[in-house]
Amino acid sequence: MKKLSLPLVIIVVGIIAAGIPFLFSGSNKASLDISINSIPLIMPAAHKVYANPDALNGQYHLFKAKITNTGKKTLENVVVKYQVPGHIEWTEISTTGIMIPGQTIVAVCYPVFNPSVTSKTTESVERANVTVEWEGADHRDIIEESFTFKMLSRNDFAYTCIPSDEILGWGDVYDNDPLLPCFVTPNDPIVKYYTQIVQEKVLKGEAASVTRSPEQGVQFMLGLYEATRMSHMVYSGTKGIPQNLQDVQTLIQHVRLPREVITGNTGLCIELSVLYASVLSNAGLDPIIYLIPGHAYPGFKIDGQYYAIEATGIGGEGLGKISSAQEAYKLGMEQLDEFIKATQAGDPRYSIIDVHQLNASGVISMNLDDNDYLRKKVDEIAENFTPKHQQVIQYVQQPVSNQLADASRFPGPLSFLIPTGWVTYHNPAPGFPLLIAQITSPDMVASVSVYNIPASSAEEAMHQLKQYFSQMGLALQYSISGSNVQGTSANYTTTFRWIGKIAPMSGGYRLVAVGSDNQLYSQYTGVINSVYNSIR
Structure with a gap:
């Protein structure tokens, strides 16, 4: 049996040692997949909106980065950063403590541009750079992406x-x-x-x-x-x-x-x-x-x-x-x-x-x-x-008076003037036959509801209406004084305050109720009272 000379042994051992990382790296090497969805342009006039994640439910941003851990290694302290050269320095937008294999995160960038961007009078093409790094990653592991977008002028x-x-x-x-x-x-x-x-x-x-x-x-x-x-x-x-x-x-x-x-x-x-x-x-x-x-x-x-x-x-x-x-x-x-x-x-x-x-x-x-x-x-x-x-x-x-004077009048018993601009819906709720019409303000905050209720008295009519409301998950509270009625209808989140009139009609009673969301009632008092006073 021949013996290897010492130099040859060293060479062989070195080759084996050098190959060990490649033999075992398949299960430990970090692997991330990233896809970036960016917007094509930024309007300087709206820079405060882009910077605010709460503005318009966060729908205006510079980009969204979808990042998936496609490897078999759990990553720690995954950090997403971005920069816009000449406008925004490197800024961290997301840190994930632990990212297990198969996990996906989404990092959303709400860019904070300097207010001086509103002095921009020309359009330009800007570049955004994005990096993803994690604990233990060296410079070869760091993911780097970039994309361009238009920066319009402040007047665009x-x-x-x-x-x-x-x-x-x-x-x-x-x-x-x-x-x-x-x-x-x-x-x-x-x-x-x-x-x-x-x-x-x-x-x-x-x-x-x-x-x-x-x-x-x-x-x-x-x-x-x-x-x-x-x-x-x-x-x-x-x-x-x-x-x-x-x-x-x-x-x-x-x-x-x-x-x-x-x-x-x-x-x-x-x-x-x-x-x-x-x-x-x-x-x-x-x-x-x-x-x-x-x-x-x-x-x-x-x-x-x-x-x-x-x-x-x-x-x-x-x-x-x-x-x-x-x-x-x-x-x-x-x-x-x-x-x-x-x-x-x-x-x-x-x-x-x-x-x-x-x-x-x-x-x-x-x-x-x-x-x-x-x-x-x-x-x-x-x-x-x-x-x-x-x-x-x-x-x-x-x-409000002229709007009522120019408006059409709702027909039948307890007719009333419909304010200009209000929208009339006939039989708006097929599952609620007592409600024959609803007339709403353009912003949908205030409305007039018209009910035809088969009953022999006003009290019976209101009791029947309360039962219908209860079946729909609404709590109806009311008080009657002659033909005048006032009350509230509420669910778990909203209370609608109203005033109205009730009177007999063929086959029962008609109720006309006008009101608005309770929190905004004071803002609509004028038009509510005008409609109420026009009921005949």
């Missing part, structure tokens, strides 16, 4: 992030509508200054401090229109609002900020709507923007009622004349009636932007600094706010 609004060739309906076209309030800037020092000037020089103290009165709200809106008319502001067209599903060139629109519309003295329909929303909000009203095919117009809501004005009546491209404030308001309310009919018919092209409601959901506008030059521009514009240029703003009382 993308109606949708869905590629044009994937758009299937209007829900896709208006995918980003909830972000529109990011361009509504009531706290902009220039908007505040402009609002103050309008209150002092145009309204001259009338409606200068807007309360919850609908009349004062309309008066203020007419005064704002008159201010734009006297300053010779020009409507520059409807360009940009998607008009049909093939209108892909308008899915990203350059939207001038309210301060730019004021000082530039011109605006598209969407820009005028955003201006109105900003000023109305600063004055204490709840602004609304109505979006329809190819157009947008502003308004506000109060006590469950909606109001609108055609802000483009100031004249400009495609318009034959300059409308008075009253004419613009009349046209706006006519358009609102058409809007409501379209929404009742289920037309998805008609949508409401409730600015304050979206603000409460985390859609917050950008911060803007004061600017002496722009203040001087406002002062120059305000020189036109003189008596010789001003038309008399006379508001013929429209809300």
Whole structure:
């Protein structure tokens, strides 16, 4: 038997030792699979929304990373980080203490951009880098991914992030509508200054401090229109609002900020709507923007009622004349009636932007600094706010009474006036035959319910109704005084407060009850009492 020489033994042993990791690594080597779903663009105006995981239920983010442990080794302290060079340094977005084989985690990135991003005036392509590492991983193990996205300018609004060739309906076209309030800037020092000037020089103290009165709200809106008319502001067209599903060139629109519309003295329909929303909000009203095919117009809501004005009546491209404030308001309310009919018919092209409601959901506008030059521009514009240029703003009382006067009347015993804009549903609950109709406010908060109850007395009718409510899991409480009834209906989460009247009819009794969610009842008291008092 021959003996191996010492050098050869060392070589053989070295080869064996070097091969040991490869022989046994199959069961211990870490293996992760990652897939990244990123958005194609970021709007600087909405940077506060992207940064807030609670805004709009967290639906707006930079990316989601789905990571699966495809190996046979349990990993500890798995960390996901990202960076956007030039904007965001390396930031940790997720740490998982233990990740067993087969486990999947999802890391969502809500990017916190510097507020200075809102000074960006051009579009650019940015890169996001993503890494995944874990305890014990060396540099060769770390997973590195990257993707690019568009960073729009601060004035760019993308109606949708869905590629044009994937758009299937209007829900896709208006995918980003909830972000529109990011361009509504009531706290902009220039908007505040402009609002103050309008209150002092145009309204001259009338409606200068807007309360919850609908009349004062309309008066203020007419005064704002008159201010734009006297300053010779020009409507520059409807360009940009998607008009049909093939209108892909308008899915990203350059939207001038309210301060730019004021000082530039011109605006598209969407820009005028955003201006109105900003000023109305600063004055204490709840602004609304109505979006329809190819157009947008502003308004506000109060006590469950909606109001609108055609802000483009100031004249400009495609318009034959300059409308008075009253004419613009009349046209706006006519358009609102058409809007409501379209929404009742289920037309998805008609949508409401409730600015304050979206603000409460985390859609917050950008911060803007004061600017002496722009203040001087406002002062120059305000020189036109003189008596010789001003038309008399006379508001013929429209809300709530006029809405009822113009409205249709629900027929039959205990008929009542239906407020303009409220939607009537006949036999809305087939499993609840006593409820023959329900008329709801546009925001679905307030409603009128009409019941036909086979009974020989009012007490018997209410008792029977209470039994029906109980079968549906609702608790009905009520009190009767003659023909007047008041009460509440509640489930585990919501209480509906109402007042109404009950009277005999052929075959039984009819109950008409009008009310709203108990927490919002005080806001709807005006319209509730008006409907109640119209019951005959």
